[in-house]
Amino acid sequence: METSDRILKRATVxxxxxxxxxxxxxxxxxxxxxRKQSILYHYASKELLLEACVRxxxxxxxxxxxEAIRKxxxxxxxxxxxxxxxxxxxxxxxxxxxxxxEVTRLGPPILTYAxxxxxxxxxxxxxxxxxxxxxxxxxxxxxxxxxxxxYSTIMGAATEVKLFEALxxxxxxxxxxxxxxxxxxxxxxxxxx
Amino acid sequence: METSDRILKRATVxxxxxxxxxxxxxxxxxxxxxRKQSILYHYASKELLLEACVRxxxxxxxxxxxEAIRKxxxxxxxxxxxxxxxxxxxxxxxxxxxxxxEVTRLGPPILTYAxxxxxxxxxxxxxxxxxxxxxxxxxxxxxxxxxxxxYSTIMGAATEVKLFEALxxxxxxxxxxxxxxxxxxxxxxxxxx
DNA sequence: ACCATTGCCTACCAAGTGGTAGAAATAGAG
DNA sequence: CTCTATTTCTACCACTTGGTAGGCAATGGT
Numbered sequence: 001m002e003t004s005d006r007i008l009k010r011a012t013v014x015x016x017x018x019x020x021x022x023x024x025x026x027x028x029x030x031x032x033x034x035r036k037q038s039i040l041y042h043y044a045s046k047e048l049l050l051e052a053c054v055r056x057x058x059x060x061x062x063x064x065x066x067e068a069i070r071k072x073x074x075x076x077x078x079x080x081x082x083x084x085x086x087x088x089x090x091x092x093x094x095x096x097x098x099x100x101x102e103v104t105r106l107g108p109p110i111l112t113y114a115x116x117x118x119x120x121x122x123x124x125x126x127x128x129x130x131x132x133x134x135x136x137x138x139x140x141x142x143x144x145x146x147x148x149x150x151y152s153t154i155m156g157a158a159t160e161v162k163l164f165e166a167l168x169x170x171x172x173x174x175x176x177x178x179x180x181x182x183x184x185x186x187x188x189x190x191x192x193x
Numbered sequence: 194m195e196t197s198d199r200i201l202k203r204a205t206v207x208x209x210x211x212x213x214x215x216x217x218x219x220x221x222x223x224x225x226x227x228r229k230q231s232i233l234y235h236y237a238s239k240e241l242l243l244e245a246c247v248r249x250x251x252x253x254x255x256x257x258x259x260e261a262i263r264k265x266x267x268x269x270x271x272x273x274x275x276x277x278x279x280x281x282x283x284x285x286x287x288x289x290x291x292x293x294x295e296v297t298r299l300g301p302p303i304l305t306y307a308x309x310x311x312x313x314x315x316x317x318x319x320x321x322x323x324x325x326x327x328x329x330x331x332x333x334x335x336x337x338x339x340x341x342x343x344y345s346t347i348m349g350a351a352t353e354v355k356l357f358e359a360l361x362x363x364x365x366x367x368x369x370x371x372x373x374x375x376x377x378x379x380x381x382x383x384x385x386x
Numbered sequence: 387a388c389c390a391t392t393g394c395c396t397a398c399c400a401a402g403t404g405g406t407a408g409a410a411a412t413a414g415a416g
Numbered sequence: 417c418t419c420t421a422t423t424t425c426t427a428c429c430a431c432t433t434g435g436t437a438g439g440c441a442a443t444g445g446t
Contacts, residue, residue, distance in 0.1 A: 019212065025403085038425075040406090104359070111356075149372075152353045153349060156348060157342060169341070185334070217433065218435090228396080230435090
């Protein structure tokens with residue numbers, strides 16, 4: 001694999017799991033078994049590296065969601081498909097969701113940058129929801145708020161694993177599956193008329 | 194006000210809003226118009242300062258929730274009362290919820306410490322929910338999971354303000370009230386039989 | 387009057403930070 | 417082989433970090 005890609009991948013993990021400020025370029029270089037200056041050759045500054053990570057993360061996220069959307073039809077089935085895909089993502093690549101959360105914590109300018117990348121996804125979801133509401137397949141309410149609520153709910157359920165573990169809740173695949181099932185039941189009751 | 198209390202308050206805000214790593218003791222001292230060494234006089238290390246902040250935050254949180262519980266009766270009314278109280282808290286003292294989230298990000302040892310403080314609250318909520326389910330006032334499901342889901346949902350709705358703003362969603366008192374109402378509607382449909 | 391304690395300070399330090407300058411290796415093209 | 421461009425490196429640097437050592441004024445008990 002290309003060095004620059006290796007850097008990008010590890011940086012995304014580090015930024016997403018440990019946070020931007022807690023990750024030093026020296027640490028990062030050490031885990032990659034290269035020197036810090038090699039990182040700075042491919043990405044001129046730490047901030048630009050973060051930007052590249054965010055760009056890639058959003059791309060990956062978009063691809064995953066598109067996939068979930070394409071292989072589902074309408075109404076509840078599609079919501080279920082998306083939730084399942086996000087949970088799988090949270091399991092396979094927790095750093096992606098972690099990075100998104102970290103970015104909202106860091107605020108501008110990187111947040112503004114990320115938001116521009118995510119907005120198409122949210123807009124798509126919103127217009128789709130409006131359609132579904134019109135068709136009577138989803139309970140009528142404010143679609144923008146619903147999308148954002150769903151975002152934070154799914155995000156919370158998918159990323160709060162560390163908290164769960166600290167609380168003694170196990171996090172085997174089975175336990176995560178149970179939580180997913182509960183969330184789906186919850187969403188179904190609340191969303192479907 | 195006592196110097197040590199001023200430090201504690203500012204530190205909670207800084208840790209909760211900007212994050213632990215992004216907050217230097219020098220910065221903190223500067224905003225308090227004292228010297229860093231005065232901070233280290235009252236709190237022997239940065240980590241101990243964080244611990245003190247967490248302890249105080251959990252106390253404040255407990256007080257607020259107890260209040261919400263005491264002035265409500267049972268079933269839906271109590272849930273509504275708690276959600277409203279948390280939203281008020283997120284509005285008046287966003288740093289409290291921010292600090293909690295930051296702590297789950299930092300992981301052990303501080304997370305373990307915080308969890309010990311919060312567990313009584315969660316246990317209380319869980320046993321209460323079990324009662325309510327028995328009495329048929331709340332839809333039957335896994336109470337532990339329900340508590341944690343509710344936690345992350347409310348937390349998300351209450352703290353994702355920065356994201357909302359970046360997305361162009363206004364965050365006037367009225368808008369927050371609308372989001373609160375939507376969340377309550379959502380919870381009511383999902384929880385009440 | 388004495389002295390110990392409290393509270394805040396100045397002065398300093400070792401370790402680490404992101405970043406610069408420029409030398410050495412590597413490799414493909416003519 | 418030689419020239420050139422790409423990549424990685426060593427050697428630094430200015431600055432910030434959390435933390436130590438110790439001084440100095442105020443306070444209050446004896």
